[in-house]
Amino acid sequence: MLIPYSPESYLSTRICVVSLDMPSTQRNFSLDLLFRALADPTRLRLLNLIGNREICVCYFVEILGVSQPKISRHLAYLRKAGIVATRRDGKWMHYRLSMPKDEASAAILQETLKHLQTKPEMQRDIARLGSACCRPEKFVLLQGAPQPQAIA
8 A cells, every 4th residue: 555745745745655464574574684693603602502492691691701781682683583582581581592484584594503503612602501500500690590491
């Protein structure tokens, strides 16, 4: 549906607003945004840590050794790209993977995650996650944080 601007506007009356009747998830999805989300090493490390589990943001801070605001910015970018979803549990934010509905995008994300598992740096991050779960006293900021849970 085309909606012309009012003639009183200082812009030309030839400019129109286009409104497509598409669900917002499809309208907002962008393959370009997916590739930009996957183009940052920190965001790749976050995705690798999330994998098939739900994980609290405090674990990312400790394992990656990056400040909480920077982690939050990267997670917000992943949410904007539609590949990460959140759940709040009191003061804790939990993040999990959200597969795109688009088959091509889902395949790209799955292959990227599969490839990340073979990288030594990514394997070290996962190993640190395991030790954080077993010995939270090692990570002072994590005491009292909910443990990461596998998603069925």
